[in-house]
Amino acid sequence: MALFLQTPFWGIFLSITTFVFGQFLFKKSKGFFLFQPLFVAMVLGVIILLIVSQLTNITPAQSYANYKLGGDILFWFLNPATVAFAVPLYKRRDILHKYWIQIFLSLIVGMIISLILIFGISKVLGLSHTSLGAMLPQAATTAIAIQISANVVGGQAGVTAAAITAMTAILNAVLIMALGDKLVKWFKLENNPIGIGLGFGTAGHTIGSAKAMEYGSVQGAMAAISVVVVGLVVDIVVPIFAKIIGF
Numbered sequence: 001m002a003l004f005l006q007t008p009f010w011g012i013f014l015s016i017t018t019f020v021f022g023q024f025l026f027k028k029s030k031g032f033f034l035f036q037p038l039f040v041a042m043v044l045g046v047i048i049l050l051i052v053s054q055l056t057n058i059t060p061a062q063s064y065a066n067y068k069l070g071g072d073i074l075f076w077f078l079n080p081a082t083v084a085f086a087v088p089l090y091k092r093r094d095i096l097h098k099y100w101i102q103i104f105l106s107l108i109v110g111m112i113i114s115l116i117l118i119f120g121i122s123k124v125l126g127l128s129h130t131s132l133g134a135m136l137p138q139a140a141t142t143a144i145a146i147q148i149s150a151n152v153v154g155g156q157a158g159v160t161a162a163a164i165t166a167m168t169a170i171l172n173a174v175l176i177m178a179l180g181d182k183l184v185k186w187f188k189l190e191n192n193p194i195g196i197g198l199g200f201g202t203a204g205h206t207i208g209s210a211k212a213m214e215y216g217s218v219q220g221a222m223a224a225i226s227v228v229v230v231g232l233v234v235d236i237v238v239p240i241f242a243k244i245i246g247f
Helices: 008-028 037-055 060-076 078-083 086-091 093-125 129-135 142-153 155-186 193-213 217-244
Strands: none
Touching: 008 037, 008 060, 037 060, 037 155, 060 078, 086 217, 093 129, 093 193, 093 217, 129 142, 129 155, 142 155, 142 217, 155 193, 193 217
16 A cells, blocks of 8 residues: 555546546535535545545655655646647637737736735735745646746745645636626626636636636637636746745
8 A cells, every 4th residue: 555655646546536526526516616626626635645644654745745746647737738728719719809909908917916916915914935926826727827836936845835826726716616607797797708708717717717618609718818818927927026026
């Protein structure tokens, strides 16, 4: 058993098993937001790793390191999955051509405001340097955000920051899954497919984009655009902003 826990098969097995269990709960609960598969897999995975560390007399950090041997293999597939967002974008490129100035300006301005708010709230709450660095890129989809936070914070603390970033990105998606329909009504976006798509994609990333596609092809394409554009903006702006505030 101990040897199995030190192989990549352990991380792959744990990731897939917890996700499938999350899918089962999500379907049985008829879409209850707290049973969103990614959220279930994250919480249950952490609990299992803590239990394993206790049973095998190793530190939680070592237990996580063993898991990452396989987890990193699965993580590799996030990159081509992110690139796949170009497909719905290409299909509705007519919308992008028509409104590209409004789309890009709104996403860029929103991203900059988000960074300023994150910095201000983090200071008010007294978050640590590592936590602040982890929060800065959380507007991007997970595959992009964790790489940026790890590089911004750097060193061993960068590993911790990447884990925090992954958690915040997934929580963003869970909240959008839970509140998305209500937010559309509150902000009176029913007749604004571009606004719906940009909102879901920016706040909910991959899961938000899937939710946007339930509304229509235009909304799905706009969500794909927001995931791609926000990822690019975060990749460029966050390292610069981080240096300005002292990283």
